Amino acid sequence: MKKIRQFANKKVLVLGLARSGEAAARLLAELGAIVTVNDGKPFDENPAAQTLLEEGIKVICGSHPLELLDENFELMVKNPGIRYDNPMVVRALDKNMPVITEVELAYLVSEAPIIGITGSNGKTTTTTMIADVLNKGGVNGLLSGNIGFPASEVVRTAEENDTLVMELSSFQLMGTKAFHPHIAVITNLLPTHIDYHGSFADYAAAKWRIQKQMGPSDFLVLNFNQELAKEFAQKTQASVVPFSTKEKVDGAYLEEGMLCFRGEAVMPADAVGVPGEHNIENALAAIAAAKLSGIDDKAIQESLSSFHGVKHRLQFLGDVNGVKFYNDSKSTNILATQKALSGFDNAKVILIAGGLDRGNEFDELVPDITGLKKMIILGESAPRLKRAATKAGVSWLDAKDVKEAADLAFAAAQPDDLILLSPANASWDMYKNFEVRGDEFISAYTALKEKAHD
Template sequence: MEKVLVIGAARSGIAVTRLLCKMGYEVYLTDQKEIEQKEQLNALGVHVFDQGHPDALKAISYAFVVKNPGIPYRAAFVHYFVQKQVPIYTEIEIAYRYAKNFSYAAITGTDGKTTVTTLLYEMLKTEKNALVAGNIGTPLSELVLEHDQKDYTVALELSNFQLLGIESFAPDVCVVTNLAPDHLDYMDSLEDYYRSKMKIYENCKSDAWFIRNVDDEEIMKYAQGIPCEVIDFSLTRQDVALYRDEKFAYLKDKVLFKLEDLKIVGGFNCGNAMMAACMAYRMGVSVNSIQKVISEFRGVEHRIEYVDTLKDVRIYNDSKATNTHAACAALSAFDHNVILLCGGKDKHISFEDLKQYDQKIKHCFSFGQTKDHFKDIFTHQTSCETMEEALYQAYNMASAGDVILLSPACSSFDQFKNFEVRGEIFKELVKQLKEKES
């Protein structure tokens, strides 16, 4: 029986340990922290070593090592096996090897991954046995253990950490949404980070698709030697396979959807929707189903999430915008007449970045600890004690065609447990306003 070592007992580590046992390996599992499931894993025959990595584990000969994606290769215990040239994988590779009946649409990139993955999953499940997994929250190994007897189509979000640990993983369609500097605390260089993203297509069969964002200079620089069909995508050009005009999004001159049906806002989200629609089409989803999902999809929860339209005023929940960079991204998605709700815990940061959007802001209603910090940022501003008060004042002011946007630019901890709770309360307040109107 071949021996394997799993480093890291988080959710994905536990799942891949169970899967490796099912595949007939003798499994050693180690973690720096206490492993709560120790007894259950011992009962499966797993050798469990918690609260540290004993040197005795280095003396064993392993067929391969499976590493938690978040643990750097330069970490001393991991680096020992790098130097010994023991193959090191992540749980994605193991799950792929086991679930031969699954097919994959894989998404990576610096931004937009979760939106593309979520929208794609919604499209897939209209006509397929579909699953969503990976960096979006659920380990692929966990789903493979549960669903290994059926054919499934998987919308799979992949971080570059996960991609570094693949060897044979081959999706049927894949995309790198965009590239921007990130994870330099983990990677040796920015070039290494960009190159790691390109591993997503390295094993693709010739009939697979890789969607290449030609608007992104870094992707065009690094996406080389692609072994499958390339579907060039652009938001600005029409001489490519995946493009748009003023009314429609197209794939090879086939209409995918009407742009006006898209509820999620901003050019970047139009691009996310086009990528998801193209991937769904490649996986066999009909255009009718794609269009139905496009018209109903309200976005990833708390990320410029469309909530409702009341008296011709559109309302959006961007509670996840806990800093000015995120709030600027949300404001860039709208043209004008934005009634902004912002504020929260005082982290002693500057809000000067938001000044560039002053012309778009019909009025700012700020709340929480930082309620007065926006007086010098926006021409039209009112301080409120609570988010509820800010919403009600905004709604009373709003006219047809306006947008009410919750994009706090602050963390939530002055008045809420976290940004998710803040967003949920906001949506409930909107629901109550709608009930009063009816």
Template sequence: MEWQKKNILIIGMARSGISSAKLCSRLGANVKLQDMKTREELIANMAEEINLLEGMGIQLILGEDPEPIIDTQDLIILSPGVPTDLGFIQKAKRMNIPVWSEIELGYVLCSCPIVAITGTNGKTTTTTLVGEIMKAYNPNTHVVGNIGTPFTERVEQIKQTDIVVAEISSFQLETIHTFKPKVSAILNITPDHLNRHKTYENYISAKERIFENQDSSDFCILDEDDEICRKMKEKVRAQIVPFSRKKELDKGVFVKGDEIYVKWNEINAGICKTSDLQILGDHNVENALAATAITICMGVPAEVVKKILISFKGVEHRIEYVDTVEGVQYYNDSKATNVDAAIIGIKAMKRPIVLIGGGMDKGADFTEWVNMFPDRVKHLVLIGETTDQIIQTAHEKGFFNISKASSLNEAVTLAKNIAVSGDCVLLSPACASWDMFKSYEERGDLFKQAVYALKG
């Protein structure tokens, strides 16, 4: 694509939108960056960034609907948080104006092989683990995407001999066009983000787009234990490499006895014991299986894969041990932003749990989460806008040991007063963070600060 003097409108003034705007400006495009927040709302935290953007010649459209200027644009780039059913987006599509995700923009400018990882749960852990394995094999590996670093922030530094490992959300996949990773992976599928996607089928379809442009020279990693992932096989044109924790496979990556085992092409051997992994829980065995499949397809030797698998300690905010206070262990699982992720957190605990949950309402049903409480959760402390909904579900299921808190600090104090030596306190909200916090990272960081403060 010829970028000089193209009119490009970028929607959403968060990190990926800002990164895209700067990149397009450097490429010589006429860039407009729009956000529904006003200048006054943004200036308190972004004064320096606003000055920098305007200094680059980027026009900011703040607090205004961009619909009146849509027909003058050559390309629209959406930040992941922006719904695709907005009126001005529909107008652009009717006018055949391309609407891209930031991931598509990065892909178009990238010259090296890409590993793309999606799924409802485990994306960040698996992406981080794959990134560490790939860096051990090729130090010029870039870990980008939904994990925190926009693809467009790195793409100008990426060389043909490098490797990109990208965590990709369903929001980002909604507006890809030519995106074609060398290896794609779908780790699992359970209902999530239904407030955005409207139906489970729409959510599944968004996830499936990760492999839609692949061909027989590419690889697609799928969870053999997940019914929806198994059904995807008939749509995949790439070489399918399945992984399974529950059964031995004729080909793929699976658990054999106590070993992560590879039976693929010329490899027919164990990689390491599952008991050698430092990350807790069955879900992390599955993440390790997926990471093994991905990196073997990328040509990484088995001994390199093993070295990183057995040394990897996990990621921040995902079943992260924080501290022990008066015999009570505290775990930060703030990244459990949906029911299935929170169930995984409960299953990973080996002690009676005082659970801190609740947050932004994403249209979730909390029944399955509450069903995990008997014999595991001794008390539930709730924060956020889903508090009453969760209480209603818990009462319907016969669980009544519940307290409300107006802040995370208060929740930690309540949990401390309830827990006794031999228990654990687990922050695993089953909800998004945006009702009270900027991100799940901020929520997790504040939880850790509150725990450290318990020691005075």
């Protein structure tokens, strides 16, 4: 870690805790900043704040008092989930105070080069694939960022021979200024998080910030299955390396069942360890990043063929009496569920779906669920999903929660069938987050497996 001096003896406000805020506060303190943490959760219910206070960092909890910003802070490090119309952020910007996110802070002190990955879908899988391939190829790839390992925590022990493989959300990228990855990947750009950004154009602009500081010696990996990516490719100073499943490009592509890179066949597409066309796209993006990092084909083949998914993202759990279980709790929108279904024979699939009702119908999902063996439907959006199931001619059952859904699905399944939790909805009507929802599915699978072995 670079021992930079630009924060020494400067007053910095960390707004919002969670793991990233906690990590940012510690890093800033190590760099000599005078740190104050402000978090909305009451102090007596806030173990992170209690620990930071014990470490000598000032904490103000339970509310966000605007008068706090009268203390002449020189910088705000904002939790990425806090919107820019939050009164504290508005006040900071009105005072011309720089507002960044902790990935910017991590970049400023990083000795290690950065591979940054963003996009609407596939970020976590692609990030994990890239780190796995690097590690298989002898490069120490360190997972960081939005994947659950705060960048400002990982960077403290990263060395120049390591590579930070950093998943980046649009929220994190909005708070970057100098951030400069050597390789950047945009998996795809689709309308999502519009409630935060206000428009798709603003959302795409936030994602596009990943390449703002990149130049000709840097590599920008773009999905040429999307016309938007081809348009964006004309607007960057970075060297564009495309990937595509639809055409031969000057990068990574699918040709006659092989995954190729610039004229060289790297591995068979059907050897990738996770199903679905979207995972072929993810694998191509990972191959591009790996080849640009000097990783050989053998390491790429071994890594991607043994890759069986990321927890809650089309994660293969195993089988019970010949019935396979897949946990895709991270599928919180229609497109993600469409992509999950693309990897399977619908006649053998029992789909568990439903969750937070955002007011949208599911007509665009009808072609993808047509031919399913059955659906198990739950959550606030159940009436809308039932309408889609009826249009698709698919029978369905109600479930009160994921455990009951898994039990009902297993009771309806036969050997060679598969049970897929891919909700096409956020979890917040019933569960704190998609991880809790997915963990309940894993627990239900484990219980069914244990019962089958009794």
